[in-house]
Amino acid sequence: MRNLFLLIILTVFMSCNEDVLPKPKAYLSLTYPKKTYKKLTLKRPYSFEVLENTTVINEANNWLKIKYPNLKASIDITYRPVNNNLKELLTEAEKLVFKHTVKAEQIIPKDFVNPEKRIFGSLYEITGNAASQIQFHITDSTNNFLKGSLYFYAKPNYDSILPAVDYIKQDILHIVETLEWKE
Template sequence: MSRILAAVIISVLFFTACRPDTYIPKPRGYYRVDFPEHAYKNFDSAGFPYSFEYPVYGKITQDSADKNPFWINVDFPTLGGRIYLSYKQITPATPLSKLLEDSYELSYYHDKKADYINTPAFHNKNNVSGVLYDVGGNAASAYQFFATDSSKNFLRGALYFNVTPNADSLRPINEFLRKDIDHMLQTLKFK
């Protein structure tokens, strides 16, 4: 009797233990990013036709891609991002309409990968106005903008990261830097 009972117990254990494992995938995870406090300092370099406030955790560097001395970058080394700023003077050879068209084309080039592009306009107390292109989805640049005084000065900017675009993983950083871009645009002043 004890042999039969032992055989039944062993056979029950054998059949219940041989079930195939059910694969449960782990949820996708991203690196945690610790953000600094929003604080700003003034960029007002001698000879530059514009000034603005930028984040203290940003670093101003000269843009090496062009010989224009007023083209600079705001680098965010801890976040892996960079805002490219390109300045042009409005002249008869480069009228405002041409600069606006170029800015539109450069921003809507990302339409191929973008889920949407919102274009809220802004106007600051220094009589500077423009458009901030909010590009959604896996586009290479989440934010692009232009700012002008409509008579002499035109500044274009674009935020890029040194990684493959992934809207989900970059969303927290993009949202964090959006506040800084808004602050830069609200304090932008042409001389």
Template sequence: MIREKRVTLNGQQSTAVHSRKNPILIFYFLFFTFLSCNSPYTPKPTGYFKIDFPEKKYQEFNKPGYPYTFEYPVYANVIKDSTFFDSSTENPWWVNVDFPQFNARIYLSYKIIGQYKLDSLLNDAYNLTNKHSIKASFIDDSIMHISGNVHGTFFKVEGDVATADQFFLTDSTKNFIRGALYFNATPNQDSLRPVNNFLVEDMKHLVNTFRWK
């Protein structure tokens, strides 16, 4: 409520304005201010960039002198692996399947049974996978039987680990190969999941088309 009061100053009239605030309005103002300051905070979920995936098309890797063949995506490159932790590879048949668009790589390391015992190669494959058990929520292994005397195990490791998908293939008599998918990035299961799922399909296609020569 506003009212005017006329007063005389030095023989001149002036108007003084007085304001009387409504106590009910003050109460509601303070009440809603209190509620707004104490309302629960809900953080926004972490967002990630949308990724455009290429169409799946495959080509054959079948170079002379290699003891195996397989199919790999047209958006990947097969590169000979000449070093292993700054040392030379033990034979010339180690290769990497590079995915430049996704900053990822499938390492393929080949071993000759005879130079190594099969039991030793199998134990190494399981031990290398189990090294991730500290950060893994669980590890799932699936037995695989593929035509052409190709069989092995596919490992799925859940959690923020360096490589979530690995496998080994063998004919149990002469040939043994191990594969592992790595990303050149800090392990983060949530951010890498879409790309990892996309590339695992290519990894499984590689396995299903793998043949010994």
């Protein structure tokens, strides 16, 4: 009996020689396909390049929906001609952005100015659990006004969708960089 007791005590002391360490944080590893772009083929007063693995849906009034089926997201593009109502169009676009302040933690603006291509606009990154994480508008200030919004078809959980938002943000920036107004 004494030997059994010594064996148990010896086993306990020998098994406790390593320090217990907490598990390191795990990060979600997402891989996205390599990006290749194609020119928008629909007849519009504007053109730009879209990601090849998206689905472009033709809508009335020169509007578009660029769907990301694998990410369950879309960029909704609306077009309006400018008829001495630029101030009204800009105010309406900004109202839609700031409608998200209830759920947003922060709204970060970025301006675009390219006088040679007649591109003037703003992009708004909306952090937090808002319905739309990115909104933008672009105009040539005389004839055309384009507005876009990024939406996910899921309840907004900003931490979970952040990698997808960053992925699509690059496509939105590419749209702005390749945008051309047609005469």
